[in-house]
Amino acid sequence: MPGTVLGYLWLVPALPLAGFVANGTLALVAPERKRLVSVIGVGVLVAAFALAVAIVLELAHLHPDAPLVLRLWSWLPVGALQVNVALELDPLSAVMLLVVTGVSALIHVYSVGYMQNDPGYARYFAELNLFVFFMLTLVLGANFPVVFVGWVGGGLCSYLLIGFWFAEKINTDAALKAFIMNRIGDCGFLLAMFLLFRYTGTLDFTTVFAAAPTAFRAGGGPITAVALLLFLGCTGKSAQIPLYTWLPDAMQGPTPVSALIHAATMVTAGVYLVARCGVLFALAPLAGAAVAGIGALTALFAATIALQQWDIKKVLAYSTISQLGLMFLGVGSGAYAAGIFHLTTHACFKALLFLGAGSVIHAVQHACHATDSHEDPQDLRNMGGLRLALPWTCAAMWVATLAMAGVPPFAGFFSKDEILAAAFARGAAEPAWYVFWAAGLASALCTAFYMTRLMLYTFHGPNRTGEGERAHLHEAPGIMTGPVLVLGGLTAVAGVLNVPPFLGGSARLERWLEPVTQAATRLAPLPALAPATEALLTGFAVAIAVAGIGGAWRLLDPARLVPARLARPERGLRRLLAKRYYIDELYNTFIVRPIRWVSEKVLWQFVDRRLLDGAGVNGAARLAQAAGWVGSRLQTGDLGFYVVVFVAGVVLVLGAALR
C-alpha cells in the first residue's frame, strides 16, 4: 500500500483493541476511575472514526479498481494453505468501516450517560471496545479465516455483554442461548471454508472470487453447498429463520449494547458476508433464492410478531429481525448495493430507536426507582404520554419511525424501496420472487403499523406511569440525547447517499460499490425496471407505509390501555402473536428436550455410565480381578503341592531343553 494514510489501516482496529487492554486493566485494578475509563473508551472510538474517515476519503481519491490489501503477518503457513493476517480495503469494507466506527463512537458516547451508575462501568467499556475491534476485523479481513476470527469474536462479546448483569440467571441464560445458536451458524461457516479450500485451494477473498467461476460449475452441488453453508452462518449471526430466537432474548443486555451489537453492527455481518461473497451466491442461483426467500419470510414473520409485543425492546428486536430479513431479500436478489444501503440506513435509524428506547427506559426506571415502584420499566403499557417529559427523544424517534416505515424523504424510504424493486424485477424471470416481493411489502405494512403503535403507546395518550412517578420523569442527560439527535439527523438525510435515477439522483452508493459488486452482477445480472414501473412501485410502497401509519393511528387508542399489572391476557390471534407463535416452546419441545433426553438417558446414563464406566473402565478392572482370582487358586499354602508343581515344571523344562 502506498505511504499515505492508507498504510495506517491497521490502526483502525488496533485503537479499540488498545482501548480494550487499557479498560480491561482498569476494570481489574481500578474500576472506580470512571472518568479515565470514559476518556479511553470513547477516545479510541472517536480517533478510530476520524482515521476511518481520512482513509475512506483517500480511497475515494485514488478510486482503485482492485481492493487494497495490507498484509500484516503470516498466520497459518501450512503447506498449500497460506493464511495471512491481512486487511482489505475496498468500497464495500469502506462503507462498513464508516458505519461501524461512526455508530460505535456515538453509542460509546451515549453509554457514558446510560451506564454512569453501574458498578461494572470499566468492564462494560472494555467489552464494548473489544467488540468494536472484532467487528472491524470482520469487515476489514482479507480472507475467510480473518473474517471468521472477527465473526466469532463478535459472538463472544455479544455473549459477554448480553450476560453483562450476570447475577441474574435470566441474563446468563439469554447469553448462552445467543452463543449456542451462533455456534450452530459458525459450524456452517467453517464447513463452507473447508469446501472452498477443497475446490479453490485458497481462502483469500480476491483469489477465491477470481477462481470460483472456473473452479465451480455454476448451479452445481458444491457451490450450492458452499453458499448455503455460508448462509447458515448468516442465519445464526443475523438472526434469520430458523436461528433467530436468540435475538429477542439478547435484549437482556444493556440497551446501548442492543443498539450497537444487536441492531446496528454485528447482526448485519451476515448481510455483509453475502454481499462480500456475491460471486459465490451468483454462481448458485438456488442458494440466492434461499437467501431471498428466507429473508422475505423472516421479514414478514418477525414483523407480525412485533405487532403484539409489549416490551419496548422486544418490539425493536423483532423489528431488527424483520429489517435484516429485508436486507437478505435484497442481497439474495442480487441487489447488493440495495442491501448494503439498507444496512447503512438501518444502522442509523435502528441505533437511534434503541438509544431512544434506552432513554425512555432510563426515565421510567428512574421514576419507578424514586417511588420504590416495581413496575416493569420496559412495558409499553406502563408508559404513555412521555412526549411531554422527553420531547427531544420523542422527535428523534418519530424521524426514525417514519424512516423505517418508508416515508419519503427519510433514509429508510430509499433503501427499502430499492430492495423491493429489485425483488420485483427478479419476479419477471422467476415468479417466486413476486411472492418474496409481496412478503416484503406485507412486512413493510406491519412495520409501519407496529412502529406507530410503539410511538403511540410510548409517547402519546395519557400517562400510565402512576401519580408518584410522573413528577420524576425527565429527559435523559445531554450526553445521551446528543447521540440520539445526531443519529436523527443522519436518519433524515442518509437517503441522499443513493437516490435512484428516476427520482433525479445518481445512485451514488451503487456506483461506489460497483467495483465490488460487478463480478457478481456480471454472473447474474439484475433485470432493470422501466422508470414508470419503478415509480409505480415506489408510489405503492409509500401508500403501504402511509396506510400502516394511518391504520395504527385510527385503530389503536392509547387511552384505552391499562398498566401491565392490570391488563388481561390476550385472546386468539393476538395471543398467538404475543406468544411469538410459540416458536420458543416448539424449539424446546422438539429440539431442546429431545437433545437433553438423549444426552441424559442415552449418552450419560447408558453410553457414559454403563458402556464407558461400566463395561470399559470397571470391566477392565473386573477382568484383571477375575484373572487374579484364577491365579490365586494355585496358592494353596500346601508346600507339598508347590514342590510337586515345581518338580513337574523342572522336568518339563529340562525335557523340552534336552529334546
Next chain:
Amino acid sequence: MLLGPALFVSAVLFALGVAGVLLRRNAIVIFMCVELMLNAVNLTFVALAQTLGIAGQIIVFFVMAVAAAEAAVGLAILLAIFRHRGTLDLQNIHLLKG
C-alpha cells in the same frame, strides 16, 4: 576312571532326595533331602572334574558354603516355626495362600 558308576550313584542320590522332598511330611526330613540333592550334585561335579578340569572341584566348595549358610537359615526358620506352632508337619503349615 569310574565316571559311569560315580554318575549313577549321584543320580540315585538325587532321585532319593527328590522323592524324599515329594513324599515326606516332616520339614526336617525334607530339609535333609534337599541337602542330599545338593551332595548328589557335588558328587557329579567332582566326578566330571576328573575329565573336564579343576573348575568342577572349585564349584563344590561354593555349593558347600551355600549349603552351610542355607542350613543355618533354614534350621533357624524351622526352629521358629516349631516354637510357634508346635509341629513341623508341612500339612499343617499352610497359612500362606491366595
